[in-house]
Amino acid sequence: MSALLHEQAGVVEPRTVKVWDIAIRAFHWSIALCFAGAWLTAESERYRDIHVLLGYTVLGLVAFRLLWGVVGTRHARFANFVRGPAAVAHYLRTLLSGRPERHLGHNPAGAVAIVAMLSLAALAGLSGWALYEDLGGEWLEETHEFLAGAMLAAVGVHLAGVAVASWLHRENLVRAMLTGRKDDPRATP
Ligand code: HEM
Ligand code: HEM
Numbered sequence: 001m002s003a004l005l006h007e008q009a010g011v012v013e014p015r016t017v018k019v020w021d022i023a024i025r026a027f028h029w030s031i032a033l034c035f036a037g038a039w040l041t042a043e044s045e046r047y048r049d050i051h052v053l054l055g056y057t058v059l060g061l062v063a064f065r066l067l068w069g070v071v072g073t074r075h076a077r078f079a080n081f082v083r084g085p086a087a088v089a090h091y092l093r094t095l096l097s098g099r100p101e102r103h104l105g106h107n108p109a110g111a112v113a114i115v116a117m118l119s120l121a122a123l124a125g126l127s128g129w130a131l132y133e134d135l136g137g138e139w140l141e142e143t144h145e146f147l148a149g150a151m152l153a154a155v156g157v158h159l160a161g162v163a164v165a166s167w168l169h170r171e172n173l174v175r176a177m178l179t180g181r182k183d184d185p186r187a188t189p
Contacts, residue, residue, distance in 0.1 A: 016181040019104055021073045023064075025180055031061045035121065035155070042148070052132060059125035062118055075105035082115060083108040100168050104185060107165060113158040120151035 020028075038054040041047035069078040083091075087108040094101040095109070106114060124147040131140050166173045176182045 015184040015186075017104070017184045018180055019075050019182045020177060020180040021076060022180065023068055023072065024076050025177060027061055027065055027068070028177055031058060031065075031121065034058045034061065035151070039148070039152070052128070055125050055128045058121050059129070062122045062125070065118060081106040081108070081111045083111060088112055095165070095168055098168070100165075102169065102185060104182060110158075110161055110165065113154060113161055116154040117151060117158060120147060120154055124148045124151050 034054045034057045038051055038058060041051040041054065068076050074080060081103070088111075091101055091103075091108045101107075124144065127140060127144040127147055130136055131144050136143075162173050171183060
């Protein structure tokens with residue numbers, strides 16, 4: 001039954017549309033947990049096996065996301081949300097003007113953080129693997145630590161971006177990443 005018929009029948013239906021499929025949401029919360037876990041287990045020799053396991057899981061998740069970014073559902077595909085610098089600058093300008101340009105999927109600025117996080121997660125994981133395989137010395141240890149730190153900084157930017165965008169768009173983006181649904185733009189006047 002269409003939303004209109006529902007309304008005529010007196011049924012009030014929240015006007016939302018499905019944006020994030022279950023694979024994206026499972027990927028998201030898994031990489032967040034594994035990354036946090038890898039950090040918490042990084043320092044101690046005692047937790048090294050867990051650290052390595054979580055680090056490999058991060059690598060597997062990134063590999064899955066790269067594949068899903070090509071063959072996945074509409075809003076998961078990189079071609080549908082990764083934009084050039086001009087689009088990022090334009091989006092940020094509209095954000096600051098108080099009338100932010102709405103994107104049902106990821107906005108162009110969020111996409112920059114997403115690409116940074118995926119790249120740094122891959123590099124941190126690969127350098128960790130090389131370290132574990134004794135392919136380098138002190139420098140590799142430092143590189144691994146630096147890449148993990150850079151990823152943490154990108155996550156910080158990501159979280160700040162989610163908070164600011166949720167506020168300025170007046171939309172709970174965290175809930176959307178949990179339920180997969182966002183407000184239907186066609187229902188917004
Ligand atoms: C700690 C590590 C985290 C990592 C590595 C991470 C990574 C990512 C990635 C890669 C995406 C893109 C999703 C996709 O299309 O695949 C994303 C989106 C998102 N993340 Fe995170 N995330 C983290 C933590 C969090 C936390 C703690 C929250 C909530 C408080 C959060 C909220 C969101 C939201 C709302 C989106 C969708 C943004 C949008 O609407 O464009 N993330 N995150
Ligand atoms: C992608 C997520 C990962 C993150 C965020 C991460 C983070 C870190 C950090 C911050 C350290 C430095 C700890 C210190 O202060 O000494 C560290 C150390 C280490 N990591 Fe990772 N790591 C990741 C993945 C991996 C992987 C996939 C492996 C191995 C297969 C690995 C193996 C190691 C080893 C062996 C050390 C100890 C280096 C030493 O002897 O000090 N890591 N990791």
